Amino acid sequence: MALEKIQLDLVAPGQEILVAFFRDVSASASELLQKQLFARNPAFEYAFIDATSIISRAHLLSAVFNAVNAAATDSLRTPNVHSEIVISLGPNNNISDAYRRWGIQAGKTSNLIVVKVLPTTSSESDPSSPIPSSPEQVWAHLKEHLQGATATPLTDDELSKTTDWAAKIRKYYKLNGVPALDAIKDEVAKRKEMERMVIMAMALREL
């Protein structure tokens, strides 16, 4: 099973955070997933994220942490923790912008990150329910709807292969003309600093 269970520090107990990363997602699959998402089908309650807008695990997981904390403190800005993960990737509270920039794009997203926050306290999972409620069911459900896609380990190395720095990261987080970045010549160091700026922009989203 290529579904990863993520242990994040300082997250309220009673839930598990599951992530998966798929490459070669077909246009029809991304269309179907976005359609189900917009229809608010409870069986498709996931954070579907376009991986080209993601820098690294720390970038992604910072958003997950912020969203899970918002849920734990009753301060969600969006209907649920999954939509909150998407909005948490942005530097402001514009929901439709966040969906367009970080969310799955029908027919376009071929590198897809899926995050599922699953309560562990829920009563016995009902095998006949259409709503996946265990890691095994989540994985089976994703595999069913992402046939032909390649499950890929969610590592910084893999993520960095498809990050769109110029058209997405730099633009979405307003990193052009930032003195701290322009002062760095080494490309690796510059990207590390951009990751720092991005996480900071997300941390200040609500302020």
Add this chain to the structure above:
Amino acid sequence: MAVSSPEGQGQFPLPKILTYPSSTPPTLITQGAEGRVYKTTHLDPSRPCILKYRPPKPYRHAILDARLTKERITAEAHVLARCAREGVPVPAVYATDPRAGWMMIEYIDGVPVRQAINEFLGKRPETDQEKVAAEETDNVPLIELLRRIGATVGGLHGTGNVHGDLTTSNMMLRPFSTTIAAEGSKARMVEGDVVLIDFGLATQSSSEEDRAVDLYVLERAFASTHPRAEKLFQHVLDAYEKSFKKAGAALAKLEDVRRRGRKKSMLG
């Protein structure tokens, strides 16, 4: 008022977030008037962080208290973000929860500049040979640190921010990524980049007066924390002068501020 005992950690209830499971247990670093500072981790152990927590003040009206807490955390986080973008060395902000009264910032792996300077000054030359050398060159690494402090403060002022509480306790010394001085040498003690912390009283300002007050506060704090190095403080100001365009005007203003300070202390 209750004073914390050294093992006083158990005396304070932890902020809720720090009661959740974590790969490393949180440790209390300081307990100040405004709040508490913990060392913990952001996401996982590879990201050590500081959690600054402002607990509710029971003597203040709850709604007012919540608003003030939120405003202060917001203000501090904004200054940090502005400085970071401008390239002033400060900790990054990792996460904030102003309603719960905390913010997580990057952990700077080093010692406060106060400690580095005092350790440097405390270590006396031991052999005769060292004593001779000391007269001439002993203070060079310290002077270099003082110059880095001046340049960093100038960098901050040049971006239109003032700190509000400049002391050598509110600066960390982050070891250079490649060390220069020999392991165990005196010079090594004061080697590193100066990183400014504790922006709780910082404001956006480009006024000469505010800049001069920042320098004056640092000058006074320096004299009382490091009396043996008081005469070297001028090196901070020399480097400051070269660090941004309007530095000269702020230094001229510093003369006024000092005069007012002396008058005030004479009137007692």
